[in-house]
Amino acid sequence: MDTEPPRAAVDLFWIPLGAGGAGFVRFNGRVYEAISALLERRPRCDLYHTALEVLVGDARFVIENTWPIPDRDTASRGVVVEGPVFSRRLFRFRALRYEIHRWRDGIIPDAADAVASPQVLARDPVVAQHILDLAPTVPVRIWGRDQLGAGEMWNSNSVISFLLARAGLEPESIEPPAGGRAPGWHAGVVAAG
Numbered sequence: 001m002d003t004e005p006p007r008a009a010v011d012l013f014w015i016p017l018g019a020g021g022a023g024f025v026r027f028n029g030r031v032y033e034a035i036s037a038l039l040e041r042r043p044r045c046d047l048y049h050t051a052l053e054v055l056v057g058d059a060r061f062v063i064e065n066t067w068p069i070p071d072r073d074t075a076s077r078g079v080v081v082e083g084p085v086f087s088r089r090l091f092r093f094r095a096l097r098y099e100i101h102r103w104r105d106g107i108i109p110d111a112a113d114a115v116a117s118p119q120v121l122a123r124d125p126v127v128a129q130h131i132l133d134l135a136p137t138v139p140v141r142i143w144g145r146d147q148l149g150a151g152e153m154w155n156s157n158s159v160i161s162f163l164l165a166r167a168g169l170e171p172e173s174i175e176p177p178a179g180g181r182a183p184g185w186h187a188g189v190v191a192a193g
Contacts, residue, residue, distance in 0.1 A: 008125035009055040010169070011118035012160070014177050017047040019113035032183075046115075046180040050160040051108045053118060056128045062106035063135055063163065065156035067098035067143060078103030080136040085143045098143045100159055102135040116177040121169055131167045138162055139191055150187040161188030 017029040029047045037044040051064035061078070067085055072094070074082070081100040084091040091097055111117070122128060139162070141147055141154040148154070161171040161184075171189055176182045 007055070007057055008123055008128040009053070009120065010122040010128050010131060010167075011053045011055075012121055012174070013051045013053065013108055013111055013114040013117040014048045014119070014180070014182075015051060015108070015110045015114050015117075017049050019049075019110035036183075046177070048115070048176050048180050048182045049156050050182060050185075051111075051156075052131065052160060052163070053108065054128050054131055056125060056132065059104060061132060062101060062103045062108055063131070063160070064103075064106075064108060065098055065100050065159040067156075068095050069097050069099050074099065077101050078106060081138050081140060083140040083143060086145070088142060098156075100135065100138055102132060115180070119174075121164065121174070122167075127167055127169065131163050134163050134166050137166075141187075141191070146187065148187055148190045150190040152184055152187050154187050154191075155184035157182040157184035158188035158191065161185045162192045163188075165189050165192030 018027070033044050033047055051062060054061045054063060069082070077099070078101045079099045080102045082097050083100075085096045085098055087096070108114075138159050141158070143155055144153050146153050164171040164174070165188065171185065
């Protein structure tokens with residue numbers, strides 16, 4: 001008996017920070033986590049970056065927050081939001097802007113390195129479409145800053161948890177893989193509230 005693939009899906013990917021050979025990102029993430037663990041008096045954890053794959057009917061989209069921006073061709077990557085990194089004054093420099101993709105037929109470059117993924121969050125077509133509709137409404141916050149007083153900086157994980165919270169998927173109950181954490185996750189929940 002043939003089973004039809006789902007007509008709607010919201011799948012979460014847990015990607016190790018610095019996967020795919022991003023040595024600079026991996027090194028800085030390890031330094032950040034070592035300092036955070038020391039200050040918080042806890043063991044070091046693996047750090048994760050998150051992305052979504054959303055299926056609605058025959059269309060598949062990737063929602064992800066990336067930095068730096070590789071080129072000016074934002075349309076080819078389905079960019080719906082751009083924001084500043086570290087300072088609004090530096091936004092004019094492409095190297096200091098992040099982008100949020102809602103990329104039809106897009107790719108998650110490091111999906112092969114993802115851990116415990118994909119994590120199925122929903123199979124409801126209304127929820128899946130709602131997340132796609134919400135992507136352009138993600139607030140433009142300064143990446144790397146805690147403007148909300150959430151106790152952690154705004155980053156790629158904030159974008160994903162914001163979308164999940166606004167779509168009613170309760171991101172507070174979603175856990176990263178064992179021994180890991182997703183800095184910025186709580187900031188997105190705070191922004192959604």
